[in-house]
Amino acid sequence: MxxxxxxxxxxxxxxxxxxxxxxxxxxxxxxxxxxxxxxxxxxxxxxxxxxxxxxxxxxxxxxxxxxxxxxxxxxQFGLNVPLFKKYFSALSELSTEFDYEDKTLMSAILRLPNVAASSDGExxxxxxxxxxxxxxxxxxxxxxxxEQEGAATANDLTERVNTISGLLEQVSPHEQDRVEAIRDRLYRSLDDKMGKDRIDESRYEQEVLFYLEKMDINEEKMRLAQHCEYFLEVLNNKTQAKGRKLSFISQEIGREINTLGAKAYSSNIQRLVVGMKDELEKIKEQTANIV
Incomplete structure (x- = not known):
């Protein structure tokens, strides 16, 4: 709930x-x-x-x-008569001393603390x-x-987390394309600088492996999927106060999405990452209003 x-x-x-x-x-x-x-x-x-x-x-x-x-x-109304008299006497003397006539003296005294108050009794x-x-x-x-507002929020959050999971599943088909793209880009770069005849194939493969290691996003994908699954698990448990925990999990989701985008090297994957970030921002707005 x-x-x-x-x-x-x-x-x-x-x-x-x-x-x-x-x-x-x-x-x-x-x-x-x-x-x-x-x-x-x-x-x-x-x-x-x-x-x-x-x-x-x-x-x-x-x-x-x-x-x-x-x-x-x-x-509903009580008047502290002794206190009222003291205020009236003192203020009347001051008015006479300064030759000042004030027709609102009575109402002014009633606004003073403890003069007029509700007499609630014991x-x-x-x-x-x-x-x-x-x-x-x-x-x-x-x-x-x-509870009524929370149920609507829970449905919305579930839909948005599932959308992020769905976008994550669309990343895999683009992974091989980016590997081929980085191979082609490295080869063209070496060809432009050194010429085909002088390219060291062994060094070329080492550079490709270096970039492939930097581009590897399997850990990010796995952690992001786990965070989304955990978010839904917490969302659907019976604990009432879960807003802070969901907020923390959404921060972890954001961290993996950002890393995924930084290591994408693919316009197709970047578009998917942008979609994930858009859903995540709406999730953060919703979790800010959860107990």
Whole structure:
């Protein structure tokens, strides 16, 4: 099973006179990073909330919001009256001292820290359970979204890796042609410089063997085929977090493709290598968004 790093889940729950709304979303990221938005009375539970989400999501740039709304609307606002009076008294004295009249003083004080805030009160065990149940429901929908995206990505990756394997199989028919081409090129070069009568056949064969060793791509072909096979094996295993491993394997695939291109000495093989590189770039883009 493959999981996309991009996901979204939303769940609501009516508990007593309150509505609990939880939203979870994620984007691709190399690391796990959670931005949590919740009411003040949930801050003491922040460590548990973070662990609950990050353990489930594994990796990605995550954001979770928890909104709790009262149907009665009578517990959503609190005013710190003593603090408000202190601010008002001090600022009024300064206004008089500087002969400055400010009609927005009241609203300005309300924006100061700790003056106005939601009066959430203490949380009961029952309310905490209702909240965690809602989070679990949102995470299940979040997971379903990522599984759906991951399945489409897995199909695309399988097709592209198989395309690379198919292009690799097309390399072999062109190998003998490039051997003959290098023989002809070396012979013409010696003929131009020395003339046919002065060509040392023994030295000529040594030069051909030297170039053939440099041109040998059997190891690259074998390793590339193995990497493609291993990529599909990891892609289809039951592990959820496999994005990093697939990224590492794609780097190894790229290394063998580059070496194959450098040792090709054949325009036909080079065209096949270009096709492999094009597929590999699309594979890298996809693996960057896998958990």
């Amino acid at each position: 493959l999981l996309s790093m991009t996901g979204y889940g939303r769940a609501t729950n009516n508990w007593e006179d309150k509505t609990i709304l939880v939203e979870v979303r994620s984007l691709n990221s190399k690391y796990t990073d959670l931005r949590l938005r919740c009411s003040q009375n949930l801050r003491e539970k922040e460590a548990q909330l973070r662990k609950m989400v990050t353990d489930f999501a594994h990796r990605g740039k995550l954001e979770m919001s928890i909104d709790i709304t009262s149907h009665l609307g009578d517990d 949380m009961s065990k029952e309310e905490w359970k209702a909240i965690t149940d809602t989070i679990s429901a949102a995470l299940e929908k979040f997971q379903a979204f990522r």
